Amino acid sequence: MSVAEQLNTGSNVGEEAQILDSIEKWMERDVRPHVKHFDHADEYPYEIVEQMKEMGLFGAIIDTEYGGLGLSASTYAKVVERMSGVWMALTGIFNSHLIMATLVQRFGTDDQKNHFLPKFASGELRGGLGLTEPDAGTDLQAIRTKAILDGDHYVINGTKTWITNGIEGSCFAILVKTDPEADPRHKGMSFFIAEKADGFTVSGKLEKLGYKSIDSAELFFEDYKISKGNIVGGVEGQGFYQAAGGLEIGRINVAARGVGIATAALNDSIAYAQVRKTMGKPIAQHQAIAMKLADMATRAEAARLLVEKAAAAYDAGERCDMEAGMAKLFASEAALENSIEAMRIHGAYGYSKEFDIERYYRDAPLMCIGEGTNEIQRIIIAKQLVARNPV
Numbered sequence: 001m002s003v004a005e006q007l008n009t010g011s012n013v014g015e016e017a018q019i020l021d022s023i024e025k026w027m028e029r030d031v032r033p034h035v036k037h038f039d040h041a042d043e044y045p046y047e048i049v050e051q052m053k054e055m056g057l058f059g060a061i062i063d064t065e066y067g068g069l070g071l072s073a074s075t076y077a078k079v080v081e082r083m084s085g086v087w088m089a090l091t092g093i094f095n096s097h098l099i100m101a102t103l104v105q106r107f108g109t110d111d112q113k114n115h116f117l118p119k120f121a122s123g124e125l126r127g128g129l130g131l132t133e134p135d136a137g138t139d140l141q142a143i144r145t146k147a148i149l150d151g152d153h154y155v156i157n158g159t160k161t162w163i164t165n166g167i168e169g170s171c172f173a174i175l176v177k178t179d180p181e182a183d184p185r186h187k188g189m190s191f192f193i194a195e196k197a198d199g200f201t202v203s204g205k206l207e208k209l210g211y212k213s214i215d216s217a218e219l220f221f222e223d224y225k226i227s228k229g230n231i232v233g234g235v236e237g238q239g240f241y242q243a244a245g246g247l248e249i250g251r252i253n254v255a256a257r258g259v260g261i262a263t264a265a266l267n268d269s270i271a272y273a274q275v276r277k278t279m280g281k282p283i284a285q286h287q288a289i290a291m292k293l294a295d296m297a298t299r300a301e302a303a304r305l306l307v308e309k310a311a312a313a314y315d316a317g318e319r320c321d322m323e324a325g326m327a328k329l330f331a332s333e334a335a336l337e338n339s340i341e342a343m344r345i346h347g348a349y350g351y352s353k354e355f356d357i358e359r360y361y362r363d364a365p366l367m368c369i370g371e372g373t374n375e376i377q378r379i380i381i382a383k384q385l386v387a388r389n390p391v
Contacts, residue, residue: 016075016078019071019075019079020078020079020082023079023082023083024082026051026055027082027083027086027087028086030048030051031048031083031086031087031090032086032087034048035086035087035356035359036353036356038212038213039087039089039212039213039359040212040353041213042205042207042212042213043213044168044213044214044215045090045213048090049093049168052090052093052094052123053122053123056068056069056121057069057079057094058094058097058098058120058121058122058123058126059101059120059121059122059123060076060079060094060098061073061076061098061101061102061249062098062101062105062117062120062121063105063117066105066113066114066117066118066120066121067117067118067121067122068101068117068120068121069121072311072315073249073252073311073312073314073315074308074311074312074315076249076252076253076256076311077252077253077255077256077307077308077311078256080095080253080256080257080260081256081257081259081260081263081304081307082260083260084256084257084258084259084260084261084264085260085261085263085264085267086264088211088257088260088261088363089211089212089213089214089363090214091253091256091257091260092164092211092214092257093164093165093214095164095250095253095254096127096128096129096163096164096165096250097120097126097127097128097165097169098249098253099128099129099173099246099247099249099250100120100127100128100129100171100172100173100193100246101116101117101120101121102245102246102249103173103191103232103242103245103246104116104117104120104173104193104232105117106242106245106246107191107232107233107238107242107245108232108233109233109234111229112193112229112230112232112234116171116193120171125170125171125195126165126168126169126170126171127165127169127170127171127172127173128163128164128165128166128169128172128173129163129164129172129173129246129250130160130163130172130173130174130175130194130219131143131160131175131243132160132161132162132163133145133158133159133160133161134159134161137373138372138373138375138376140175140186140189140240140243141184141185141186141189141240143158143175143176143177143189144158144177145157145158145159145160145174145175145176145177145221146158146176146177146178146180147176147177147178147190147192147226148178149178149228150225152227152228153225153226153227153228154178154192154225154226154227154228154231155223155224155225156174156176156192156194156199156221156223156224156225156226157221157222157223157224158176158221159218159219159220159221160172160174160218160219160221161206161218161219162206162216162218163216163217163218163219164214164215164216165214165215166202166203166215166216166217166218166219167202167204167205167215167217168215170195170196171193171194171195171196172193172194172219173191173192173193173194173232173246174191174192174193174194174219174221175189175190175191175239175243176189176190176191176192176239177189177190178190178231178236178237178239179236179237182237186239186240186241187237187240188236188237189237189239189240189243190231190232190236190237190238190239191231191232191233191238191239191242191243192226192230192231192232193230193232194221194224194226194230197224198224198225199221199222199223199224199225200219200220200221200224201219201220201222202217202218202219202220203217203218203219203220204217205217206218209362209365210359210361210362210363210364210365210366211362211363211366212362244321247324247371247372248314248320248321248324249314250371251310251324251325251327251328251371251372251377252307252310252311252314252324252327252328253371254328254331254332254367254370254371255303255306255307255310255324255327255328255330255331255332256307256331257331257335257367258303258328258330258331258332258333258334258335258364258367259300259303259304259307259331259334259335260335261335261338261339261360261363261364261367262296262299262300262303262331262334262335262337262338262339263300263304264356264360265296265335265338265339265341265342265357265360266293266296266297266300266338266342268342268346268355268356268357269292269293269296269341269342269345269346270284270293272345272346272349273289273293273345276346276347283345289345292341292344292345293345295341296337296338296341296342299334299337299338300334300338302330302334303327303330303331303334303335304331306323306326306327306330306331307327307331309323309327310323310324310326310327321380321384322380322381322384322385322388325372325377325378325380325381325384326377326381328367328371328372328374328377329374329377329378329381331367332364332367332368332374333368333374335360335364335367336364336365336367336368338360338364339357339360339361339363339364340361342357342360342361343357343358343361
């Protein structure tokens with residue numbers, strides 16, 4: 001059975017095991033041998049992306065009635081974890097895309113679902129999420145991009161930055177102000193599904209420390225005309241609420257990426273510590289190294305369990321901003337700490353481009369920033385703790 005057929009079988013326990021086995025085999029056979037080349041050259045992996053399309057990964061959590069795989073968040077998180085253990089950047093290509101799809105699937109009109117979701121699932125239309133602006137990141141209510149109604153269409157002006165898939169993608173969920181004077185501010189925000197056309201231009205690729213090969217860019221809107229039918233849900237003023245719903249799955253994705261990096265750093269360190277010798281014995285037998293390995297393993301496993309809990313809550317239809325925030329916070333920090341410890345264990349080799357450790361070290365910090373900084377996650381967690389436990 002092909003990888004694509006395995007992925008289309010569903011996501012119960014037995015089928016999930018088959019899916020994950022297929023993903024792991026594909027990553028080892030078709031991806032791992034090429035990761036260093038793409039990462040070091042900062043080159044976009046076109047052929048691998050085409051394989052991802054054929055496998056249906058761009059429709060991973062899109063309902064089967066629209067041509068998607070219909071995977072649960074729990075299975076999806078495990079797919080992301082396995083892939084991130086080999087090359088985290090690949091998962092970013094479909095994470096932002098699937099947040100856009102989730103917005104349409106959860107909040108879109110029937111016409112929007114029927115038009116966009118099959119194209120999203122196949123990868124015919126591929127893109128991402130346009131939230132961040134030069135002066136607005138965590139504080140979404142500070143965005144300045146505006147959409148002004150003009151007859152039967154809106155005219156959008158503004159800039160989005162650090163947008164994943166900005167160059168290679170063709171369609172984006174753009175958060176804008178449809179009522180700049182609204183009070184409170186969040187009531188004046190709306191999402192549009194915007195395809196590239198006249199008035200919609202893109203910058204060159206933004207250079208990054210890590211997360212190489214994947215295009216991050218600025219999107220510019222200058223008198224960009226878009227139909228009223230492209231406002232998500234068909235009603236103004238719902239954008240802030242919709243963003244909160246879509247970011248839950250994005251934070252579960254980022255948390256799963258963190259688990260993948262933390263686990264890869266651990267596994268590489270366990271192997272190296274048994275081969276590298278000092279003072280006549282493998283360094284794994286030195287107490288200082290053994291303690292590092294124990295802490296790394298504990299962090300990775302705790303992060304994995306937090307992701308599983310958040311994904312289970314999402315699948316149950318429960319509010320899970322606190323659970324997703326906890327998972328994202330802990331797993332991303334685990335990835336960062338494990339990557340640093342792995343570099344210390346590997347010594348000079350960890351600093352070398354011949355090993356994967358330096359890539360984990362460069363990629364991990366993004367997890368602490370993306371999909372809402374860890375500082376804002378702590379605020380979300382604290383607010384929910386109080387709200388769920390009133391005195």
